[in-house]
Amino acid sequence: MKKFYRLFLCFLICSVPIFICSPAVFGQSHQTVQDTTLKPQKKAPKQLKEVIIKDRRQQLRKEEEALNIEIVNSGFIQRNLGGSLMKSLERLPGIKTIGIGSGQSKPLIRGLGFNRVLVVDQGLKHEGQQWGADHGLEIDQFALGEVELIKGAASFRYGSDAIAGVIDLKPQSIPAKNSLGGSVNVLGKSNNKLYGSSVNLNGRQENWFFDARLTYQNYGDYRVPIDTIFVYDYAVKLQDRQLRNTAGRETAIHYTTGYIGQRFKSLVYLSNVYSKSGFFANAHGLEPRNVDEEMHDASSRDIQMPSQEVNHFKLINRTEYRVNAHQFFLDLGYQRNFRQEFSQYVNHGFMPPVYPDTMSIAPNLEREFDKQVYSFNLRDKLLFGKHEFTTGLSAEYQQNTINGWTFLVPSFKQVSAGIFAYDKYRINDDFLLHGALRYDFSHLHMFKYTDWFASKRTANAPAAFEKLVRSEDLSRTFHSLVWSAGLNYNLEQFSLKANVGKSFRMPIAKELGANGVNYHYFSFEKGDPRLDAEHSYQADLSLGWTADKWSVLLSPFYNYFPNYIYLNPTSRHDDYYGAGNQVFQYAQSKVLRYGGELQLKLKLLKTLTTSFSGEYLYARQLSGDKKGYTLPFSPPASALFNLSWSPVLNEHFQKTYFSIDYRLTSSQHNIVPPEKKTPGYGLIDLQIGTELWFQKQPVLVSLQAQNLMNTRYLNHTSFYRLIGLPESGRNLIISIKLPFNIPFHKS
């Protein structure tokens, strides 16, 4: 199978010159010269619609960034709206998700996820419990104006964790002067009977503005195209093909206010995102369970145990000040992520058979993580001559406490700081050079944790019982120096990007201090307090050609980790600390990864376009216990074919589109314990939308059919893959957006 992948990639690479070279030779006569500089366009377009400007801005942004970036706006999210932000973005090449249930998912960029992908919201690093495969991203997708995805190592700008990429979430643009308006979104989905709404109100006088949003979503159990699933061979019958107890609720409130001046801009952003959702009751974590089916099946909308509740609060101040050639940016932030996981007490290993009533921890509180983060970022962007020189300083303080009757990660506090300098040098209109250097410091202190129950030591007779110390007090300090160098070359229709760089990631508390049974995986996870900071070297290339009627973009990458941190399933069992479970030991190994994406777009007719995007990834461990194996959650090769028809109808139906996607995913046989081989599949999605205009009032309507054929398939990167749970069946989505303006008179 590996050979097939290789051949596939070789074929892609070899076929590209044929695509590109032929028109390059014969297509001279109708060549249009595109302006790739920041200078205003000379040939003024007849009508300057807002969208056109925006597209151009995105184009410029891409042409001046040495890293591979994808930019999408709220229109894209509206059109491809999935159960969660990351599901909506999964259409982009190189982007995948690790999903659990219908409303939670976390990003995977070119096969890496968890703490290797950094999410930036309102300028600051979003801090949740990124390490957990069953944890989603606490983001309200309705509140976003634009999402910028960086595929590739970007530690030099964002610090630790940006080793695989960055997802930069940008708010909606600041309202125009002397305006008052907003929008109402309503949303419905057939598969999990979701209904939701998001209401926005914003306004601005001369300099002061506000933007408020309220979002609510409520969904039931989601449905899969299967009647019985086998959790470790244990047969679980589903009622009406509904996945028991996967319902959820989400509420989000956002409020932004601030002052916009000529040279000074300052805004305060306040948000609270709350979600409560159930876990599939028959397999909490991944263990088979007998449940009270009558109780669970009584309603498809109730949330029983096991369940999770997460609340994420943010208070951020962003200030920008321009003086002479300087532009200063100051971001201050506080965020608190409070996560609780509830489950009935079931004794495992050496836990007492009955939960003692002397315990101060509630018997249903399986886990709790309380994280508080204070952040500070200062940047100065200086323009002089052909240079754009940015220097910056960032600092963060974290406090993490735990609770609950199971133990996985100790409480800890962490302080980190970094400084960087980045120079963008414009040699001429076509050619840009980039260089960056960054130094980081981080100190982590973990606190001692002792079991509340005694374990039995069987090795020495007579058998002795004792409460085990799971995690000792531990202090670690890390230093890191990283760099990056890149170039952009844009010549008429041709564009080239290249970047090489070193990135890093500080080990997280779980990697250093885990020493407990993960009762959901039948594993005993053991951290290694001696782990080094993880380093990565990455080379990125991007080659593009844009003609009138077609365009092509090829973005290969090559990545090497001298010390990738990896949770290695060993052959050992531990009957003392591990309560008889298989030992999963954190270790570091050399890892090689490469792959890339290919995008082709072709305009068949004025209103008909077709596109292809393909992605491929290969990863191999070059040393250690799992030498020769891949990394966990490696997405299989996939291709997305799209045909879009955007007819110009009449003034009442504007920006109408009919679009069909066919996604072909190959099988994944390149696996590592404890994964399973996943067969390939093909999926069809439909998207239809229009802007209905009555008088001067538009109504944006978007319809989607996801998994139109109700195909039964397994997603290799899904949390529930290990228990053979198929993905969601057919899902019809309707989303309506009503923007409005309230006439506003200057007083």
Place this chain on the structure above:
Amino acid sequence: MRINVKKLNLLVGGLFLAAALSNCSKDKAEPIDTTYPEINTDSPTAFPKQCGVLKRGEKFSFKALLSDNKELGSVSVDIHHNFDHHTHSTELQECDMAPVKQAVKPFLLIKNIAIPAGLKSYELNTEIDVPADIDPGDYHFMIRLTDKEGWQTIKGLSIKIN
């Protein structure tokens, strides 16, 4: 035409670089092992079996055939009560269960059993004591077997202790 050649050179050069980076050459790595080890309790001598019965105050011999395509790792046995009817049974056959009850002094055994190194197949035969003073009732008998690569197979049997 000059620009065109220049562009073409860039493009072809870039593609060669991409091809070199992507390492299209032949695969040198030997194939990885992706086969799970097997726990066989089907043979007539294997004990216990699904819905099997153990006796308090007596010894029994835990017998199973363990096998792997390359090399076995280690095996662990875990006997814990199932008075609350949570389930870890991996077998299709269902057993008659006693009514749900509160545990007082349930039997708990967690034990590693060594497998000699380098074996593809191993006849497990080990004696286990069942104390006389434990709660009788429904129990789980879980066998966890790994191979050297770290693949794990779990077999969960529902048993009774009388």
